[in-house]
Amino acid sequence: MENRPLTEQDIQNDNGEDYMNSQHLAFFRQYLLNMKAQLLENANATSQHLQEQEATPDPADRATLEEEYALELRTRDRERKLLIKIDQAINRIDQGEYGYCEDTGEPIGLKRLLARPTATLSIEAQERRERLKRQYAD
Known part of the structure; x- marks a missing residue:
């Protein structure tokens, strides 16, 4: 195999020989780090979004906003749990246990x-x- 970073297509087309070689591990480490960066960016955007909101006098508008906030916070909570799993997966890569x-x-x-x-x-x-x-x- 060439000495270039693997792509998702390379992983899709892999025949399974030499499972979890150094290129596979490097690919998944970067893949997980990219996921983590995206989740952290989402969390930061949510935090800013919640701080920027102003109170609205209309009860219907306020109820709609509160429902949107609740949904956004539930999504971030799921993402927070995923961040923990991502860190655990990166640790398994470091320990040589990833993929098994x-x-x-x-x-x-x-x-x-x-x-x-x-x-x-x-x-x-x-x-x-x-x-x-x-x-x-x-």
């Missing part, structure tokens, strides 16, 4: 990681956990 299922030790797969770069379980292990969860919920 925490239950089975099997490769998670490049395409799954591209779709969900914070994944810690293979599809099979994830499905097994979900079946068990449903079993105990019933």
Whole structure:
């Protein structure tokens, strides 16, 4: 393979040989760092947006604004949780554990990681956990 940074297309087309080599790790590290930067930018924009708002005397307008704020804050809370998962994934890269299922030790797969770069379980292990969860919920 050439010595250039990989692209998403390269990951999509990868045949799975030499799984989680240094180029794969570099790609996913940068991918995760880009996600993190975007989430932090969103959080900053929300913070500024909430500080800039002024009170409105109309109760209907105020209710609409409050609903928009609540939705925005719920979104940021989900993103805050994702930031934690991103940091954990970067730590797994540093530890040499990234890309492997925490239950089975099997490769998670490049395409799954591209779709969900914070994944810690293979599809099979994830499905097994979900079946068990449903079993105990019933």
